[in-house]
Amino acid sequence: MSGLNSLVGQIKNPRSKVYRRLYIKRREPGTGQYEDAWVELTDDVVKWGTIKKSVDSNKINQFKFSNITLTMDNSSGKYNDYNDENSLWFNYSDQQRTLVKIEAGFLYETKTNGIWSVTEYPSENIVYNGFISGDINIKGNNEIAIPVVPLTECFRQFSARRLTGWNSSLTASDFVEMLRDQQDGDGDYIFRPFFGDTSTGFDIQSTTVQYTNLNTSTAQDIIEATVWNVLEKLAEAENYVPYATREGTFRFVPRTLDTATVYHFIGVGGFSSYYGHTIKNVSWFGKRFNKYYSRVTVKWVDADTASSYEVAESDFRVRSDSSPWTLGERTISIENFWIPTATVAENIADSLFLEFSAIRREIEFSTSFIPHLDIFDRVLITYDPTLPTQNGVWDVYNWEDSTTAAQHDDAMIWDSSPGDGLKLNSEEFRLISIDMNLDTLECKFIGRE
DSSP: OOOSSSHHHHHHOTTOEEEEEEEEEOBOTTTOOBOSSOEEOGGGEEEOOEEEEEESSSSTTOEEEOOEEEEEEOTTSTTSOTTSTTSTTTTSOOSTTOEEEEEEEEEEEEEETTEEEEEEESSSOEEEEEEEOSOOEEOSSSEEEEEEEETTHHHHTSBGGGOOOOOTTOBHHHHHHHHHTOBOTTSOBSSGGGTTTSGGGEEEOOOOOBOTTOSOTTSTTTTTOBHHHHHHHHHHHHTEEEEEOTTSOEEEEESOOOSSEEEEEEOTTOOOTTTOOOEEEEEEEEEOGGGOOSEEEEEOSSSOSGGGEEEEEOOOOSSTTOHHHHHOOOEEEEEOTTOOOHHHHHHHHHHHHHHHSSOOEEEEEEESOOOSOOTTOEEEEEEOTTSOOTTSSTTTSOEESSGGGOOSTTOEEOOOOTTOOOOEEEEEEEEEEEEEETTTTEEEEEEEO
């Protein structure tokens, strides 16, 4: 049994205490560097908003980390323009690009020998990292809405042609290392300040393929691109995923998934003294036919010839076990002239075909506050409305599953409710979308087999 002095214990506890904290780092005047210490603004938050992150929502391998809007109490003028002497930014640079960090978790209080102590769960409690960017809305009721974007936006806001270090032997990981070590004319790092101001803020898995077209800042593929455009193209060519973790580390890593499960969601019909009951509602469950593709084509050479394409596809037969016949033929088309060889293009096609040629189930569900999970985490789900909730009326009468299993003449038999097709017993899914509402303290998840 999970005690209350653990993260799982606090999640299942109906009377747990949740905390949320907001911090900022302003930019110093003149140097533009961030101040050393975080400044806490928790007491001024009127509305926190919702954090959302997802993968494969609109485009394969696209990792999305949402913007968030913080509504702040501006009664004392602390969030006025930086020229206002009442503003927190007075004698600092403009509010734009101020770093923002949000922490959230549980507080567990214990009393020993008359002395209270507090433990926070989880120990890694950051749920969002970003910076202020966009129009700041003064509402006129002593409230102000501050737009915050994810850390990866720093790559969208920088032209690739400004980078130095281009050469004809760059690999994808070399390029990300080039970003990590990129400096301006005065020797100041350009991207490190957004990721902990250290080289360890970048998790870069090595790649080997060289991209000869990344040889100069005026190359055709570079001159009109942002840094993020380049990252996405390289990620697609390598079957990698570029994203920032909630702790603020930028990762450029393969799309490989951990095999170990990290959490078990329990809903109707399930019981666990360890995990408790966390699923509030299931809003969607079933096979995702709109994510089924019988064919993947990768065009890696500009010319329109047969050798410009690598194709992975299902065999077509007019019979019941042929997916293209029973479901129709659907194609994922990728065009990326940065792919250097036919072998690399073939590997990309095979990898995507393996993932999307199978019909997989997805589940969308809402839960209590669960702050520690991340995209790609493997989880177990138990949810079966055809079964009674255990610890319910089992001890009230002689209940049996069926007449064939009955041990008593007067036994009562459970109705199996065969019309409900949602029956999950510790089945494994990986998380592909997470919504965390910091106002209602609820979460919504999408899991995919």
